[in-house]
Amino acid sequence: QQQVRQSPQSLTVWEGETAILNCSYENSAFDYFPWYQQFPGEGPALLIAIRSVSDKKEDGRFTIFFNKREKKLSLHITDSQPGDSATYFCAAHFNTGNYKYVFGAGTRLKVIA
Amino acid sequence: NAGVIQTPRHKVTGKGQEATLWCEPISGHSAVFWYRQTIVQGLEFLTYFRNQAPIDDSGMPKERFSAQMPNQSHSTLKIQSTQPQDSAVYLCASSLDVGDTGQLYFGEGSKLTVL
Numbered sequence: 001q002q003q004v005r006q007s008p009q010s011l012t013v014w015e016g017e018t019a020i021l022n023c024s025y026e027n028s029a030f031d032y033f034p035w036y037q038q039f040p041g042e043g044p045a046l047l048i049a050i051r052s053v054s055d056k057k058e059d060g061r062f063t064i065f066f067n068k069r070e071k072k073l074s075l076h077i078t079d080s081q082p083g084d085s086a087t088y089f090c091a092a093h094f095n096t097g098n099y100k101y102v103f104g105a106g107t108r109l110k111v112i113a
Numbered sequence: 114n115a116g117v118i119q120t121p122r123h124k125v126t127g128k129g130q131e132a133t134l135w136c137e138p139i140s141g142h143s144a145v146f147w148y149r150q151t152i153v154q155g156l157e158f159l160t161y162f163r164n165q166a167p168i169d170d171s172g173m174p175k176e177r178f179s180a181q182m183p184n185q186s187h188s189t190l191k192i193q194s195t196q197p198q199d200s201a202v203y204l205c206a207s208s209l210d211v212g213d214t215g216q217l218y219f220g221e222g223s224k225l226t227v228l
Contacts, residue, residue, distance in 0.1 A: 006155075034216070034217075036217075036219075043117070043204055043206070043218075043219025043221050043222055044156070044204075044217075044219050045218075045219065046216050046217065089156060091156075098168070099144070099161075099163075099168075099211035099215060100146070100168075100169050101146070101217060102158060103148070103155055103156035103157075103158070104155055104156075105153070105154060105155030106155045106156070
């Protein structure tokens with residue numbers, strides 16, 4: 001009921017291409033979905049987030065598309081750069097009651113120059 | 114402004130030994146979270162505190178894991194009788210508050226290796 005699933009497990013794209021990372025969830029009570037970016041040897045850091053009342057959130061080259069009916073969301077990274085190579089975690093969060101974040105297993109992105 | 118500080122960065126223990134991991138949250142943050150990171154499972158929730166009170170420990174293996182927050186500047190995660198399957202990176206995060214304004218700020222993690 002509280003699982004968050006991510007696909008693919010790993011992804012390789014060429015510099016300049018658009019990388020698409022997918023996420024799905026089961027619990028319809030989740031209402032806030034942040035994406036965290038993690039570089040080797042570091043802790044994850046917030047990249048971008050969306051609330052369930054929205055269907056799209058943009059921040060520069062990063063865009064979240066959200067489909068509440070299908071309980072799916074995706075992170076699009078346009079004009080991918082080698083510096084975007086990292087692991088990306090999709091997370092889900094209740095806004096009332098228990099405030100813990102549930103994370104997916106992550107997608108390891110590699111951008112080749 | 115220092116971030117979340119975790120110590121030690123690396124710890125190696127023998128099977129059956131005890132391991133204690135420390136976390137210093139960002140000053141002024143009211144919530145502290147502990148996660149375990151492995152390649153296979155990703156980020157697994159362990160437990161969290163709000164204003165030093167334990168709120169949810171549903172992710173903690175009950176028999177050997179315990180967490181405390183004796184004061185607002187310090188939390189510990191203790192693993193008794195460590196097993197090889199406990200090998201992972203343990204991440205501590207703090208947030209100013211909970212709710213959707215509660216952005217998590219993670220430390221760099223403590224990598225535990227159980228031989």
